[in-house]
Amino acid sequence: MPLSWVEIDLSALRYNFMQVRQHLLRETQILGVVKSDAYGHGMVPVAKELAQSGCRFLGVSKYWEAEKLRNAGLKLPILVLLGIEPEEMHGAIAQNIRPVLFRLDHARSLSHAAMKLQKTAPFHVKVDTGMGRLGVPHETFSSFLGQLKELPGLHMEGILSHFSAADEADKTHSELQVARFREALQLAREYGFNFSYAHIANSAGLLDLPHAQFQLVRPGIMLYGSPPSDEILHPVPLRPVMALKTRVMQVKQVPAGQPIGYGKTFTTPRSMKIATLPVGYDDGYSRLLSNQGAVLIKGQRAPLVGRVSMNLITVDVTHIQNVCEEDESVLLGQQGTDRISAEEMACLCKTISYEIFCSLGRNRNRHFLNASFSE
């Protein structure tokens, strides 16, 4: 019996996928972003569920993630968002893995590998329309395309960009990005590139900027049941996919004046009932939740008292009747009628739900519930 475990509800993932689907223009398809172990949710089972639901592409950050999906039997086209290294080009072509290109030397390596294998290598090219991160700057895109056009053995399947602030209520910058993106698409057409997929929209973009859905959208966080931010103008109902659970390890009545945990940051103001739970920052449970967070026991909130340590936390259960050792406790997710959400935890940790999922998802004991695919 593990001390703590993460539950991944794949029926919630399917529900969220349908919410994306219903929000899209009819011709728009979905690239499910499963990078970083599907934001901590487990890349392979999540990808299998998305494939079953009608996803058109899968998106990962790194080449080894794409290889892992192929080794697990996933057949969908895979896009490697951070591009691939020259020594990985052969393998990518052979395994139907598409790189994102934003450097000419990478394009030359891909062309070289394609010629050697006597194949045509599909790729997507990334243009930076205002994120200031990866991508060919939109100002120099024309010259990049000109040089790309000279390289044999390549097929530009798609052109992408990435929104930097689509999750903010003010869409001025996003609209500028869309306008620059349209110019980039027009340029590529003028150079004679015959691409099938233009894509710029993440979850926030597909919700709030429907005219920027083009032929493909790239949702991540929405699929995992969390809204991209609280400024979204057109939110849709979502179901959280991840829960973190544990069991009470010890309960004890302590006297008034008892310091709790490292650093004596909490001292009992009166006699209190304290439950100790076997979860800590080693499990991705942030130390910033010390004296701030709460867990659910018997459907009621038990506030954290004292510091989060490496493997343990302590919570106040004075007000909860009959708490016993081995009682189940929910640190993320629903119990009874109450829920601890990733957004609530993120707010306390001054971060975003994305980071909460990635951190808690490192838990080695992951249970996948309600899968629709067979192994």
Ligand SMILES: Cc1ncc(COP(=O)(O)O)c(C=O)c1O
């Ligand atoms: C290139 C790219 N596309 C799409 C996404 C998905 O974004 P979101 O999780 O906000 O939907 C990400 C995530 O960071 C990304 O890096």
